[in-house]
Amino acid sequence: MSQEEGTFCLVLHSHLPWLPHHGSWPVGEEWLYQAWAHSYLPVVDLLHRFAEEGRRDVLTLGVTPVLAAQLDDPYSLRAFHEWLGHWQLRAMQASTLPGLGELGALEHRAAAHATEEFETRWRHGFSPVLRSFVDSGTIELLGGPLTHPFQPLLDPRIRAFALRGGLDDTHLRIGRRPAGIWAPECGYAPGMEDGYAAAGVERFLVDGPSLHGDTSAARTVGDSDVVCFGRDLEVTYRVWSPKAGYPGHANYRDFHTWAHEVGLKPSRVTGKTVAPQDKAPYDPALAEDTLRLHVKDFVDTVVTRLRSLRERHGRQALVVAAYDTELFGHWWHEGPAWLEGILRALPEAGVRVTTLEGALAAGHLGSPVDLPASSWGSGKDWRVWDGEQVADMVADNAALQQRLLALPKTEFRDPVRDMAVTEAMLALSSDWAFMVTKDSAADYARRRARVHTERFDALAAGRAVSFAGDRLFGQLDARLL
CATH class of the missing domain: 3.20.110.10 (Glycoside hydrolase 38, N terminal domain)
Known part of the structure; x- marks a missing residue:
């Protein structure tokens, strides 16, 4: 046809x-x-x-x-x-x-x-x-x-x-x-x-x-x-x-x-x-x-x-x-x-x-555009992930990012450091703020964000930990941060 x-x-x-x-x-x-x-x-x-x-x-x-x-x-x-x-x-x-x-x-x-x-x-x-x-x-x-x-x-x-x-x-x-x-x-x-x-x-x-x-x-x-x-x-x-x-x-x-x-x-x-x-x-x-x-x-x-x-x-x-x-x-x-x-x-x-x-x-390309700050969430802005209900999580994530960036540089790859960065990445998942804002298993979401942040801090400080860690990205190299 x-x-x-x-x-x-x-x-x-x-x-x-x-x-x-x-x-x-x-x-x-x-x-x-x-x-x-x-x-x-x-x-x-x-x-x-x-x-x-x-x-x-x-x-x-x-x-x-x-x-x-x-x-x-x-x-x-x-x-x-x-x-x-x-x-x-x-x-x-x-x-x-x-x-x-x-x-x-x-x-x-x-x-x-x-x-x-x-x-x-x-x-x-x-x-x-x-x-x-x-x-x-x-x-x-x-x-x-x-x-x-x-x-x-x-x-x-x-x-x-x-x-x-x-x-x-x-x-x-x-x-x-x-x-x-x-x-x-x-x-x-x-x-x-x-x-x-x-x-x-x-x-x-x-x-x-x-x-x-x-x-x-x-x-x-x-x-x-x-x-x-x-x-x-x-x-x-x-x-x-x-x-x-x-x-x-x-x-x-x-x-x-x-x-x-x-x-x-x-x-x-x-x-x-x-x-x-x-x-x-x-x-x-x-x-x-x-x-x-x-x-x-x-x-x-x-x-x-x-x-x-x-x-x-x-x-x-x-x-x-x-x-x-x-x-x-x-x-x-x-x-x-x-x-x-x-x-x-x-x-x-x-x-x-x-x-x-x-x-x-097929040729479906139009003229250039300047995009505004946006999302596909409520209001089409950032309120789901940056709103009043999750203001404390936003502040915690901002502080976590600063600690993540302050990790000392290392010459050789360190699996503990890699694991710490993985935990930080998991803490920064957008899902946790979404679930809190939408009141969908909000307690679970807050707990997950907190657990991953605490794990990062423990690993970054070299403290003994009692968990195996979330080993989902074996190729992640903290030195690239």
């Missing part, structure tokens, strides 16, 4: 903070394994189908170094394999309980399939799987700084160290250095493009309002050759916004309601104000019917948007829709099927589906 309507880029941002050995339930390793089973495995599964069909440039996939480290970590691989076995056992138990028989059978099939996929394709971790998609051109891979810090609040020296280290880590795992990054939280401060250029970064993501809503083309930033792409919120919010979106439909599986005796989710959303005990049972056929409608609605939305932008600008336009990968499957049970549905339906509707690199090759 001729490509007449314009270009669409789907960008998925895959990220979780470092979770192994830091608690299990309700926040901790359970979070990792649920996202792994319900998002990462299904997304890899659909990418394999596209790869086997010879499809190229299907989507742009961001994978943060800290997530890649977890999905390659030997301990995490063993523990997740055990988790998959427990999922099958819980499903078998559910199949014997009144009212849960059909759900138990459905879950057991899903768990068995996930286990087979994991045992056959993931035996050596995520990186070999990911590299196959990169090498075949199925996806474009985006990297990022080591532990997903909010870059505008970092000292420029630490910002550069974290970014270089993250790009080096991806190169080590995948065999090539990514040309683009997902800037953590889409956080931007004027001038950061110079640091990107120095690190070899050619493109990054910002939120739509940073471009005053004109996301119809990529733009070079300031006087640099670094290109930014903006999320088209008119299209993106059709799926997921702070207030609405497809996953909240009454017929989809409810994320928040549990059958606690077996640890499964037995209900459909039913209604936003319906109490958990009053929610209707999940009906897969009903959800599937609704999914088809939402695939069509999204395709129609993209086509309408592209036509509107073409009329306004007099040329074919670009639409970039960007989401957290964890939305698809973990938060929205039907999400992976929806992803596959739109990626197959959009080309049939005359839309070019490609990657960010592919969009540039």
